[in-house]
Amino acid sequence: MNSEIMVEARDLCKNYGTVTALDHVSFSVNKAELFGFIGPDGAGKTTLLRILATMLKPDTGTVRIGEYDAVNDYRKIRNMIGYMPGKFSLYQDLTVEENLQFFAGIFGSTIKDNYYLINDIYDQISPFKNRQAGKLSGGMKQKLALSCAMIHKPDLLLLDEPTTGVDAVSRKEFWEMLRKRKEDGITIIVSTPYMDEAGKCDRVALFQNSKILSTDTPENITANYGSVLFAVRTSNMYTLIHDLKYCPTVRSAHSFGQYIHYTDKEINATMSDIEYYLRGKGHSEIEIRQIDATVEDCFMRLMLND
Amino acid sequence: MKTDRYINLKRFRGFVVKEFHHIFRDVRTLVILFGIPVIQLLLFGFVVTNEIRDAKIAVFDQSKDYITTRITQKIVSSGYFKIDRKLESASQIEDVFREGNIKMVVMFEAGFARKLEKDGQAGIQVITDASEPNTANILVNYLNSVTLSYMASQQKALQQMQIIPEVRMKYNPELKGVFLFVPGIMAMLLILISALMTSISITREKELGTMEVLLASPLRPFQIISGKVMPYILLSFMNAVLIILISFFVFQIPVHGNLLLLLGECLLYIITALSLGILISTLTSSQQIAMMISLVGLMLPTILLSGFIFPVENMPLILQGLCYLMPPKYFITIIKSIMLKGAGFSYVWKETLILAGMTLFFLFLSIKKFKTRLE
Numbered sequence: 001m002n003s004e005i006m007v008e009a010r011d012l013c014k015n016y017g018t019v020t021a022l023d024h025v026s027f028s029v030n031k032a033e034l035f036g037f038i039g040p041d042g043a044g045k046t047t048l049l050r051i052l053a054t055m056l057k058p059d060t061g062t063v064r065i066g067e068y069d070a071v072n073d074y075r076k077i078r079n080m081i082g083y084m085p086g087k088f089s090l091y092q093d094l095t096v097e098e099n100l101q102f103f104a105g106i107f108g109s110t111i112k113d114n115y116y117l118i119n120d121i122y123d124q125i126s127p128f129k130n131r132q133a134g135k136l137s138g139g140m141k142q143k144l145a146l147s148c149a150m151i152h153k154p155d156l157l158l159l160d161e162p163t164t165g166v167d168a169v170s171r172k173e174f175w176e177m178l179r180k181r182k183e184d185g186i187t188i189i190v191s192t193p194y195m196d197e198a199g200k201c202d203r204v205a206l207f208q209n210s211k212i213l214s215t216d217t218p219e220n221i222t223a224n225y226g227s228v229l230f231a232v233r234t235s236n237m238y239t240l241i242h243d244l245k246y247c248p249t250v251r252s253a254h255s256f257g258q259y260i261h262y263t264d265k266e267i268n269a270t271m272s273d274i275e276y277y278l279r280g281k282g283h284s285e286i287e288i289r290q291i292d293a294t295v296e297d298c299f300m301r302l303m304l305n306d
Numbered sequence: 307m308k309t310d311r312y313i314n315l316k317r318f319r320g321f322v323v324k325e326f327h328h329i330f331r332d333v334r335t336l337v338i339l340f341g342i343p344v345i346q347l348l349l350f351g352f353v354v355t356n357e358i359r360d361a362k363i364a365v366f367d368q369s370k371d372y373i374t375t376r377i378t379q380k381i382v383s384s385g386y387f388k389i390d391r392k393l394e395s396a397s398q399i400e401d402v403f404r405e406g407n408i409k410m411v412v413m414f415e416a417g418f419a420r421k422l423e424k425d426g427q428a429g430i431q432v433i434t435d436a437s438e439p440n441t442a443n444i445l446v447n448y449l450n451s452v453t454l455s456y457m458a459s460q461q462k463a464l465q466q467m468q469i470i471p472e473v474r475m476k477y478n479p480e481l482k483g484v485f486l487f488v489p490g491i492m493a494m495l496l497i498l499i500s501a502l503m504t505s506i507s508i509t510r511e512k513e514l515g516t517m518e519v520l521l522a523s524p525l526r527p528f529q530i531i532s533g534k535v536m537p538y539i540l541l542s543f544m545n546a547v548l549i550i551l552i553s554f555f556v557f558q559i560p561v562h563g564n565l566l567l568l569l570g571e572c573l574l575y576i577i578t579a580l581s582l583g584i585l586i587s588t589l590t591s592s593q594q595i596a597m598m599i600s601l602v603g604l605m606l607p608t609i610l611l612s613g614f615i616f617p618v619e620n621m622p623l624i625l626q627g628l629c630y631l632m633p634p635k636y637f638i639t640i641i642k643s644i645m646l647k648g649a650g651f652s653y654v655w656k657e658t659l660i661l662a663g664m665t666l667f668f669l670f671l672s673i674k675k676f677k678t679r680l681e
Binding site: 050053054055056057074075078079081083084085087088089090091092093094098101102103105106107108132148149 | 313317321323324328331332515516518520521525526678681
């Protein structure tokens with residue numbers, strides 16, 4: 001195995017009864033890489049992370065973490081990972097400090113040993129260090145859970161939707177912290193339903209319906225979008241989406257915040273072509289811009305092709 | 307190797323400290339741990355008892371001579387009976403029972419003293435309200451012993467050859483119900499609390515998702531379980547001591563045997579109960595179900611099938627067989643032997659061995675069933 005590779009998953013399948021959670025999933029993650037699984041709820045991200053955390057066995061396929069097999073050498077792996085489940089899993093009746101102490105303790109470490117890993121978050125939550133974890137706000141809880149997951153300086157950090165239910169500012173801080181830990185040499189695998197967080201990762205795997213649609217750097221994913229993308233806005237947004245979807249040359253039209261993202265089958269389609277079409281449909285105050293594709297656009301495109 | 311052991315020790319200590327935090331921060335847990343045992347013990351000790359005091363009886367004395375008067379006085383002074391009324395005719399008997407207050411009617415035949423002196427025999431008829439069969443039985447026994455003791459006192463005067471059995475109630479001369487109940491309650495409380503608390507505290511970790519984090523850590527199942535259980539061993543042991551103290555100071559139940567042996571047996575029984583609790587927690591991941599299994603699956607059989615209230619010997623064979631599977635049965639035997647009879651280890655080693663064997667069996671099953679993954 002390549003010594004630069006931290007996680008190598010081959011052909012993973014997992015079914016719960018008749019429900020397929022993972023359908024022939026393969027990927028690899030390099031050492032000290034910040035790798036994101038991006039996809040909507042129910043795509044299979046949690047199952048995948050649980051398999052990586054040795055919490056579940058895959059039905060078929062293999063996972064190697066470092067030099068170990070995730071099924072047979074699960075004890076070795078549990079010594080080297082930090083795992084943060086999607087559900088808040090700290091002791092709500094213990095204080096911030098007691099939780100940290102406990103989790104450091106079970107890995108045979110102390111807060112002092114690895115304080116540098118968590119100091120930037122811990123500085124923020126230390127005013128509340130005597131508060132019970134159950135009484136923290138959502139963002140604080142997640143920061144504490146992250147601190148607990150890496151207080152023992154794991155080689156691999158597995159985070160299942162760590163930013164779900166966290167406010168925008170805390171999310172930003174959270175990602176900054178992950179980047180720093182990556183600089184320290186920790187390999188980090190994160191799952192998230194937020195497409196806009198893809199750009200924070202070194203590489204992402206777009207996940208949908210138990211399958212990986214594409215794995216690449218966020219830059220390459222957006223660069224390979226392959227169409228000219230327009231953001232369109234008019235005075236009547238309700239009919240706009242309908243009119244664009246039924247435009248004879250439409251390739252895709254999706255609502256993105258205050259705009260409709262539109263691509264045309266004609267490679268040479270221009271803004272004035274679209275404007276002309278919309279005027280014909282009775283729209284006014286038409287605003288059209290050509291924009292770069294975001295990861296979400298790429299995700300939508302890949303889902304369409306699928 | 308030495309550092310490994312040091313780390314393991316530190317892990318274990320951290321775990322125990324954490325568990326104590328859980329216990330002391332949860333008022334409900336504390337109440338279950340210490341409130342319930344004390345209340346139960348006092349309740350059972352004072353209220354639930356098969357001793358009868360001041361049972362209301364009626365006397366129908368057709369003779370009204372000096373002997374019947376004296377026997378009647380004896381009956382009253384025994385403390386078990388209170389003469390509610392005197393009857394004048396046999397037709398009243400039915401009526402007083404219908405009223406329901408009178409538990410027993412004592413009837414002396416006419417010419418009682420004369421017959422006794424002449425024939426050496428006279429009749430007392432005892433009619434009881436057997437709609438409460440236990441009470442009726444006990445009252446008849448009390449009455450028998452009262453008349454017997456009267457006869458004994460009169461033996462010389464009557465010049466009568468009689469064989470009077472001299473009954474000695476060994477180990478519990480005053481026939482106190484508490485003597486029977488305390489070992490039973492101790493067996494019930496310790497198993498209930500130990501099994502209930504451990505099964506709930508382990509399933510709670512599963513419900514809250516913290517078990518997932520513990521599983522993903524280097525902790526081994528044995529470490530997780532022993533870390534969780536250790537505080538409950540300590541607290542249950544304190545409970546056992548508390549129960550022994552209350553029974554000594556409140557109910558004057560002596561500890562005739564070796565106190566250390568008694569405490570050692572309590573500890574063994576606590577561990578048996580905890581291992582049952584662990585087993586329950588491996589069968590379910592819901593606190594509710596764990597609680598139901600502990601309450602219904604442990605408390606009821608302990609009360610019914612341990613010989614605590616109903617003697618095992620009187621049960622149908624199948625139930626008797628079941629009784630032999632109940633750890634409390636052995637514990638009650640051990641406790642009674644040590645506390646009341648002052649028996650040493652040589653008298654209880656068999657029961658001790660059975661309890662120890664059961665514990666190992668439960669632990670073995672738990673470890674077999676413990677899931678190292680989420681499935």
